[in-house]
Amino acid sequence: MRDPETGRYQREGKWQIMIHGESYKPIVAEAARKAATEVYNRIMVTHLLMDESKPNRVGGAVGFNVRTGDFYVFRAKAVIVCAGGASHIYKPRAVGEGMGRTWYAPWSSASAYALPILAGAKMTQMENRIVLTRFKDGYGPVGAYFLHLKTYTENAYGEEYESKWYDQTKEMVGDYIDRHPVPTCLRNHAFLEEMKAGRGPIRMVTKEAFQDPHKETVGWENFLGMTIGQAVVWASQNIDPKHINPELTTSEPYVMGSHATCSGAWASGPSDYAPDEYQWGYNRMMTIDGLFGAGDTIGGTAHKFSSGSFTEGRIAAKAAVNYVNDLRNEQPRVSERQYEELQQEIFKPLETYRVGRNEIVAGTVSPSYLLPINGLQRLEKIMDEYVGGISAHYMTNEPLLTRGLELLGMLKEDLAYLGAEDLHQLQRAWELHHRLLASESVTRHTLFRTETRWPGYYYRGDHPKLDDNDWHCFTLSQYDRQSGEWALEKAPVYHIID
Numbered sequence: 001m002r003d004p005e006t007g008r009y010q011r012e013g014k015w016q017i018m019i020h021g022e023s024y025k026p027i028v029a030e031a032a033r034k035a036a037t038e039v040y041n042r043i044m045v046t047h048l049l050m051d052e053s054k055p056n057r058v059g060g061a062v063g064f065n066v067r068t069g070d071f072y073v074f075r076a077k078a079v080i081v082c083a084g085g086a087s088h089i090y091k092p093r094a095v096g097e098g099m100g101r102t103w104y105a106p107w108s109s110a111s112a113y114a115l116p117i118l119a120g121a122k123m124t125q126m127e128n129r130i131v132l133t134r135f136k137d138g139y140g141p142v143g144a145y146f147l148h149l150k151t152y153t154e155n156a157y158g159e160e161y162e163s164k165w166y167d168q169t170k171e172m173v174g175d176y177i178d179r180h181p182v183p184t185c186l187r188n189h190a191f192l193e194e195m196k197a198g199r200g201p202i203r204m205v206t207k208e209a210f211q212d213p214h215k216e217t218v219g220w221e222n223f224l225g226m227t228i229g230q231a232v233v234w235a236s237q238n239i240d241p242k243h244i245n246p247e248l249t250t251s252e253p254y255v256m257g258s259h260a261t262c263s264g265a266w267a268s269g270p271s272d273y274a275p276d277e278y279q280w281g282y283n284r285m286m287t288i289d290g291l292f293g294a295g296d297t298i299g300g301t302a303h304k305f306s307s308g309s310f311t312e313g314r315i316a317a318k319a320a321v322n323y324v325n326d327l328r329n330e331q332p333r334v335s336e337r338q339y340e341e342l343q344q345e346i347f348k349p350l351e352t353y354r355v356g357r358n359e360i361v362a363g364t365v366s367p368s369y370l371l372p373i374n375g376l377q378r379l380e381k382i383m384d385e386y387v388g389g390i391s392a393h394y395m396t397n398e399p400l401l402t403r404g405l406e407l408l409g410m411l412k413e414d415l416a417y418l419g420a421e422d423l424h425q426l427q428r429a430w431e432l433h434h435r436l437l438a439s440e441s442v443t444r445h446t447l448f449r450t451e452t453r454w455p456g457y458y459y460r461g462d463h464p465k466l467d468d469n470d471w472h473c474f475t476l477s478q479y480d481r482q483s484g485e486w487a488l489e490k491a492p493v494y495h496i497i498d
């Protein structure tokens with residue numbers, strides 16, 4: 001929205017402009033629809049196809065229609081993965097009937113990571129999960145409150161607490177605590193330490209700002225674009241922010257490449273800016289020929305958010321068109337055998353359920369299959385307890401990570417026995433496969449980076465300090481589908497702007 005007097009975009013803070021997401025989502029969707037000759041909706045993509053005539057080259061993708069169950073084979077010279085980030089790999093704060101209430105969208109199924117990982121693409125910064133400070137129980141956004149309404153936080157006794165933790169944080173991360181604005185993870189760190197010191201809950205002071213009717217309206221409207229549920233939670237808990245300062249909490253960790261963290265696939269850089277060694281092909285192409293990505297899928301480029309993600313999608317699409325044109329008549333070879341084998345694998349959980357359902361022991365417990373919900377809860381529990389989730393105060397170490405990997409390995413074996421009652425559950429089954437592979441990647445990366453670079457997002461208890469000498473770098477991993485082995489390495493960070 002522009003300032004009527006200056007004609008410039010209205011800013012909320014130093015960099016932020018109000019995006020009015022409720023309006024622009026349909027605008028972006030319409031543009032996408034007009035740009036495509038054919039749109040296939042409701043297809044869950046489960047696997048990428050690989051070219052059989054040239055190693056390390058993509059040949060398409062397969063999936064199934066979640067309403068009809070039809071199997072789809074897309075032969076393609078180029079593929080762009082843009083399947084969002086990963087929620088529900090860690091146990092959420094809301095469990096049971098409230099488990100759908102997460103901050104990142106529940107449909108962020110980690111496909112964006114599992115698809116390239118399985119194809120052998122290099123991944124980067126998968127340890128860089130994010131933890132959000134949000135209004136409690138509804139995950140309502142706090143950024144606009146701080147920036148626009150000029151609200152602030154305090155502990156249970158009405159005290160400012162962030163400055164109390166300055167010296168302790170400086171000891172851990174050095175001068176990063178003096179950056180402006182203070183890095184978000186470090187503000188989380190002060191929040192968590194204050195809670196652990198027994199001075200919670202932390203509250204947002206809204207009572208002052210909400211006396212101004214304009215700010216009160218803005219405060220409520222702020223939830224409309226992204227988290228209407230927060231308004232409902234406040235209503236149901238008798239919280240009127242004009243009279244009560246609402247509680248804040250820190251979320252379970254999420255993995256993503258667009259929203260201030262930079263997990264995802266390692267992509268070739270732009271020809272005008274990237275150092276030579278970071279250009280091996282077309283812009284946004286992964287380490288697999290013809291495989292591109294955008295938004296949450298691509299790592300190493302953290303501050304994309306929504307406009308950056310769709311812009312990256314446009315860049316990736318243009319690069320993919322150039323790649324296809326340059327291939328001329330060359331076609332990837334994909335045999336029927338390749339996709340028929342995948343078809344068998346994809347629909348197997350329906351068969352497993354059909355055969356095993358007569359052996360029910362009690363309720364939904366069967367000796368022959370595992371339901372996706374049970375597998376998901378087991379995954380979330382492992383990640384929570386061993387890889388730095390909420391119940392461990394985001395803390396982990398080498399022995400925990402090593403045991404976590406063993407347990408993830410056992411879960412992986414058991415996923416061969418997933419049972420799906422219907423197509424909806426079949427989708428859940430494949431989401432679980434994708435979440436598990438992404439979780440394994442997160443755990444491997446967390447084990448590899450022997451420092452605590454982002455206190456407030458996670459802590460390595462055995463390496464509690466930030467270590468710029470050894471770890472001011474990207475972490476890269478590559479999965480070998482045949483052997484199940486992971487290879488990890490470091491890649492240098494080049495600062496192209498001061």
Ligand SMILES: Cc1cc2nc3c(=O)[nH]c(=O)nc-3n(C[C@H](O)[C@H](O)[C@H](O)COP(=O)(O)OP(=O)(O)OC[C@H]3O[C@@H](n4cnc5c(N)ncnc54)[C@H](O)[C@@H]3O)c2cc1C
Binds near residue numbers: 084105226296
């Ligand atoms: C609560 C909340 C508030 C936010 N606020 C802001 C904000 O104020 N400003 C801002 O700029 N950004 C904001 N963001 C971030 C922004 O939404 C993301 O950065 C952006 O949506 C990422 O775009 P993407 O295209 O990579 O992923 P998404 O927008 O998540 O799109 C991925 C799509 O892929 C689909 N998909 C997933 N797996 C598969 C599969 N296997 N097969 C087929 N389809 C699949 C999903 O259903 C989804 O439609 C917010 C995000 C959240 C959750």
